[in-house]
Amino acid sequence: MRTSVAIIGAGPAGLLLARLLQRSGIESVVLESRSREHVEHRQRAGILEHGTVEVLRACGAGDRLDREGLVHEGIELRFGGTGHRIDLAALTGGRRVVVYAQTEVVRDLVALRVESGAPLLFEAEALAVEDVDSERPRVRYRHDGAERLLEADYVVGADGFHGIARRCVPAGRIRTRERTYPFAWLGVLADVAPSTDELIYAQHERGFALHSMRGPEVSRLYLQVPPETDLADWPDARIWEELDLRLAVDGGWRLRRGPITDRSVTPMRSFVAEPLRCGRLLLAGDAAHIVPPTGAKGLNLAVADVALLARALDAALLRGDPGALESYSDTALRRVWRAEDFSCAMTAMLHADPDGDEFSRRLQRSRLDYAVSSTAAATALAENYAGLPSDAVP
Numbered sequence: 556m557r558t559s560v561a562i563i564g565a566g567p568a569g570l571l572l573a574r575l576l577q578r579s580g581i582e583s584v585v586l587e588s589r590s591r592e593h594v595e596h597r598q599r600a601g602i603l604e605h606g607t608v609e610v611l612r613a614c615g616a617g618d619r620l621d622r623e624g625l626v627h628e629g630i631e632l633r634f635g636g637t638g639h640r641i642d643l644a645a646l647t648g649g650r651r652v653v654v655y656a657q658t659e660v661v662r663d664l665v666a667l668r669v670e671s672g673a674p675l676l677f678e679a680e681a682l683a684v685e686d687v688d689s690e691r692p693r694v695r696y697r698h699d700g701a702e703r704l705l706e707a708d709y710v711v712g713a714d715g716f717h718g719i720a721r722r723c724v725p726a727g728r729i730r731t732r733e734r735t736y737p738f739a740w741l742g743v744l745a746d747v748a749p750s751t752d753e754l755i756y757a758q759h760e761r762g763f764a765l766h767s768m769r770g771p772e773v774s775r776l777y778l779q780v781p782p783e784t785d786l787a788d789w790p791d792a793r794i795w796e797e798l799d800l801r802l803a804v805d806g807g808w809r810l811r812r813g814p815i816t817d818r819s820v821t822p823m824r825s826f827v828a829e830p831l832r833c834g835r836l837l838l839a840g841d842a843a844h845i846v847p848p849t850g851a852k853g854l855n856l857a858v859a860d861v862a863l864l865a866r867a868l869d870a871a872l873l874r875g876d877p878g879a880l881e882s883y884s885d886t887a888l889r890r891v892w893r894a895e896d897f898s899c900a901m902t903a904m905l906h907a908d909p910d911g912d913e914f915s916r917r918l919q920r921s922r923l924d925y926a927v928s929s930t931a932a933a934t935a936l937a938e939n940y941a942g943l944p945s946d947a948v949p
């Protein structure tokens with residue numbers, strides 16, 4: 556099989572890239588190792604920056620998002636028994652975020668692709684990317700029990716952190732930087748109306764907690780836990796009790812409880828592979844970088860990467876202008892490193908450090924007090940959280 560752009564992975568990065576290319580009249584084939592059912596039900600991110608929403612709307616994937624997404628103008632930082640609102644919209648000249656689950660973004664993009672009849676192969680596992688320095692790189696993949704080859708002008712590795720694309724880059728051509736954290740997030744989905752209109756990020760001596768939501772009737776809640784946590788040790792009652800403790804606030808606020816329908820433990824990691832290009836293999840999304848989820852940046856970075864990449868491939872393939880493709884890695888990495896810094900800073904400000912001493916706890920409290928009392932500090936937090944426009948990324 557031959558195509559213009561071979562895309563490995565049908566997560567948000569791969570599916571959106573395929574859609575953007577299709578709108579420009581560029582052919583692509585998407586290979587996805589898992590089933591459609593699996594990718595459409597995987598619980599992950601849920602906060603869309605303004606720029607992400609714009610890209611989805613522009614490619615025709617904004618209808619349900621506009622109907623069902625919840626527009627949020629602020630977030631709450633909760634610590635010391637008090638809640639403090641960060642007014643994102645007021646501090647950023649009107650930028651808002653939209654709560655709309657990644658699973659829904661994926662469903663919308665899969666539906667558009669399937670409806671268009673363009674190739675999207677589920678249960679097609681990429682095994683290797685070959686000849687990345689030639690004009691016709693190839694993906695070797697397994698589908699329907701047979702090994703096959705997909706030849707393309709370009710191959711895009713949008714296959715997530717554990718995918719194969721990054722590992723197919725010849726030795727020494729890519730460098731990785733990584734930081735791990737001494738904690739993970741236990742995330743649950745509960746069939747109960749959220750107990751808050753806006754997300755609550757709670758710092759507590761027992762550990763961080765986050766109250767998010769996936770819709771008017773579904774709450775998404777997280778607890779900081781040790782990385783080696785076994786879900787079997789966390790029956791529903793323990794989860795709710797711990798959330799009650801960490802989200803407690805002076806006054807009459809109460810956390811509503813409901814049936815837990817999904818639970819998982821996610822390790823926290825910061826990771827960047829650079830450059831994002833090796834010959835005709837390009838990396839995008841989690842295949843190239845990971846952020847701890849505290850800053851709600853992972854999905855948004857994946858979208859920003861492919862929005863840039865789609866324009867660059869358009870210029871290279873349709874107008875014979877390789878300039879944007881040559882600068883893709885440097886341009887994308889500027890946003891990536893800004894998000895890495897913000898996500899690290901939010902994580903440090905809000906999590907209990909198991910190795911921390913009283914000095915570090917006092918520093919953390921001072922940082923929180925500053926974030927909610929100084930307009931300059933709150934603005935820095937708000938503009939990073941709501942997402943910087945492209946021309947404002949340093």
Ligand SMILES: Cc1cc2nc3c(=O)[nH]c(=O)nc-3n(C[C@H](O)[C@H](O)[C@H](O)COP(=O)(O)OP(=O)(O)OC[C@H]3O[C@@H](n4cnc5c(N)ncnc54)[C@H](O)[C@@H]3O)c2cc1C
Pocket residue numbers: 563564565566567568569586587588589594598599600601602657679680681682713714715716717718719819821839840841842848850851852853854855857
């Ligand atoms: C458990 C979890 C929870 C998360 N929670 C949050 C959150 O709360 N907030 C937040 O901002 N971010 C969160 N993230 C991060 C966010 O979901 C990611 O940044 C986002 O999914 C990146 O999209 P992507 O398309 O780059 O990668 P992915 O969504 O990982 O998609 C990659 C795709 O490639 C496929 N694939 C892998 N290997 C192959 C192969 N060999 N051949 C073919 N296909 C392959 C995978 O099956 C997958 O469908 C979370 C991530 C995880 C893993």
